[in-house]
Amino acid sequence: MSDRPIKILIAKPGLDGHDRGAKVLARGLRDEGFEVVYTGLRQTPEMIATAALQEDVDVVGLSILSGAHMTLLPKVTRLLRERGLDDVLVTAGGIIPDDDIPALQEAGVAAVFGPGTTIAEVAAYIRSHVRPPEA
Amino acid sequence: MSEVGIRAAELADAAVAGDRRALARLLTAVENRTAIAEAALRRLYPSTGRAHLVGITGAPGAGKSTLVAALIAEARLVGRAVAVVAVDPSSPITGGALLGDRVRMQAYASDDGVFIRSMASRGHAGGLAATSTSAATVLDAAGFDLVLLETVGTGQSEVEVAATADTTVVLEAPDMGDEVQAIKAGLLEVADIVVVNKGDRPGAQRTAAQLRAMLTVTASPRLATASPRVASAARDQAADKPRPKRPEVLITTATTGEGVPALLAALDRHRAAGRDGLAAAARLARAEAQVWAIVSERLRGRFHGAAAGPATESTLRAVAEHRLDPYTAADRLLESLTGGRSPA
Ligand SMILES: Nc1nc2c(ncn2[C@@H]2O[C@H](COP(=O)(O)OP(=O)(O)OP(=O)(O)O)[C@@H](O)[C@H]2O)c(=O)[nH]1
Ligand SMILES: [Mg+2]
Numbered sequence A: 001m002s003d004r005p006i007k008i009l010i011a012k013p014g015l016d017g018h019d020r021g022a023k024v025l026a027r028g029l030r031d032e033g034f035e036v037v038y039t040g041l042r043q044t045p046e047m048i049a050t051a052a053l054q055e056d057v058d059v060v061g062l063s064i065l066s067g068a069h070m071t072l073l074p075k076v077t078r079l080l081r082e083r084g085l086d087d088v089l090v091t092a093g094g095i096i097p098d099d100d101i102p103a104l105q106e107a108g109v110a111a112v113f114g115p116g117t118t119i120a121e122v123a124a125y126i127r128s129h130v131r132p133p134e135a
Numbered sequence B: 001m002s003e004v005g006i007r008a009a010e011l012a013d014a015a016v017a018g019d020r021r022a023l024a025r026l027l028t029a030v031e032n033r034t035a036i037a038e039a040a041l042r043r044l045y046p047s048t049g050r051a052h053l054v055g056i057t058g059a060p061g062a063g064k065s066t067l068v069a070a071l072i073a074e075a076r077l078v079g080r081a082v083a084v085v086a087v088d089p090s091s092p093i094t095g096g097a098l099l100g101d102r103v104r105m106q107a108y109a110s111d112d113g114v115f116i117r118s119m120a121s122r123g124h125a126g127g128l129a130a131t132s133t134s135a136a137t138v139l140d141a142a143g144f145d146l147v148l149l150e151t152v153g154t155g156q157s158e159v160e161v162a163a164t165a166d167t168t169v170v171l172e173a174p175d176m177g178d179e180v181q182a183i184k185a186g187l188l189e190v191a192d193i194v195v196v197n198k199g200d201r202p203g204a205q206r207t208a209a210q211l212r213a214m215l216t217v218t219a220s221p222r223l224a225t226a227s228p229r230v231a232s233a234a235r236d237q238a239a240d241k242p243r244p245k246r247p248e249v250l251i252t253t254a255t256t257g258e259g260v261p262a263l264l265a266a267l268d269r270h271r272a273a274g275r276d277g278l279a280a281a282a283r284l285a286r287a288e289a290q291v292w293a294i295v296s297e298r299l300r301g302r303f304h305g306a307a308a309g310p311a312t313e314s315t316l317r318a319v320a321e322h323r324l325d326p327y328t329a330a331d332r333l334l335e336s337l338t339g340g341r342s343p344a
Helices: A020-031 A047-053 A068-083 A098-106 A119-129 B003-017 B022-030 B035-049 B064-077 B127-141 B156-163 B182-183 B204-218 B228-236 B259-272 B278-306 B312-319 B326-338
Strands: A005-013 A037-038 A061-064 A089-094 A111-113 B052-058 B082-088 B097-099 B114-120 B146-152 B166-174 B195-197 B247-252
Touching: A005 A020, A005 A047, A005 B003, A005 B097, A005 B146, A020 A037, A020 A089, A020 A119, A020 B097, A037 B082, A047 A061, A047 A068, A061 A068, A068 A089, A068 A098, A089 A119, A098 A111, A111 A119, B003 B035, B003 B127, B022 B035, B022 B114, B022 B127, B035 B127, B052 B064, B052 B156, B052 B259, B052 B312, B064 B082, B064 B259, B082 B097, B082 B127, B082 B326, B114 B127, B114 B195, B127 B156, B127 B278, B146 B156, B156 B166, B166 B259, B195 B204, B195 B259, B204 B247, B247 B259, B278 B326, B312 B326
Parallel strands: A005 A037, A005 A061, A037 B097, A061 A089, A089 A111, B052 B146, B052 B166, B082 B114, B082 B146, B166 B195, B195 B247
Antiparallel strands: none
């Protein structure tokens, strides 16, 4: 059966202490028809990569406000690759300066969504970039 | 071997050998009910049956996930490998689901002896129990000693899932009102162990006392969850055994771990006591549910394929236009498929 909804992990790396935005995103993506695993605050790159592996997700969405994106996000993509999850689509959202985006894309972050991005836009991006689920 | 067979054997063997990525992919195949999952389950099933499958259910917010995390911590202390399957409902409209149980367990997920998997209940009627039982089989084969199955205690299929476990734990939070909530949900019927969680809240002792009093009166046989036929067969089998023991009522504080060692001990006791009699009945009920789910799925698939055609369409249209009742229509379809023989 190929009617499996796309499965997304929403994680919040870094130390900043509120996750309202990430929760809104998780709920919004659920309402868009995705299966969304939410892992909560203060996730280390290791925790995120392990969760992505155990949950066998198609997408890892990282929400980050702390300013540590240049260290944390490449670490997540590296750990995912090390665990054989190179086919997982990694996206990031939060407060990320435009100047940093090329380096993040270089590191394997497929898309960076700025603060004004709507959930519908995120959903559309994911739908068109996730590989069709295998049989 | 077919290509599917080869892929299934590879995945299954890798999962058994400790490859977590293979295990995760196999669980996805189980959720998607693919041919690979079926081939892998055929291969793995004979070597399973060792893990203790524990269902944990209760009202939303009762503290199930927090308690699962506390149980992981406790079981890890004695070196037991623990897997969790946490089920949350899918939206019937969008098909989406928010799987939030993992939040409470994330701290343990990086431990090699722990594996946590979230699952959406998805739409399939009666299929949820089949899927989660298969997931538990795969985790059993992968060497997990304890498989904890969290489902929210609302909705028939979610309760059924918990009821198919070797041991079913029903979680209650201390109650504000006069009535204990479980009565309304009919949840206590499936309980082997009742836990009043949030023991740090006022009213926990009182709620536990109420539940004990209530359970003394009803002495709920959990066989009620099996189909009438199997339940009665199992009851006959257990006829010369003492009546089902009424569930123990324990108090925990999942957030601090208080009472959790006692709960783990109670789980072990329940399992040890149940190797015969009622546990056999529960296993039989589980086998029945599993096999019949497969049978009906296959029959449905076969009939659907065979019945597609203009004759069926005009029969359906006749029902839609109230020219024919649905029972006669169904009989007619069955007759056309079985060549007049009744399939029953
Ligand atoms: N005071 C107190 N709070 C608790 C206890 N156990 C859980 N909680 C809190 O209860 C809330 C819900 O806990 P969860 O573990 O998510 O409950 P759940 O039953 O898994 O919830 P759902 O999966 O949404 O149905 C959280 O805020 C927990 O911190 C406890 O023993 N004492
Ligand atoms: Mg929960």
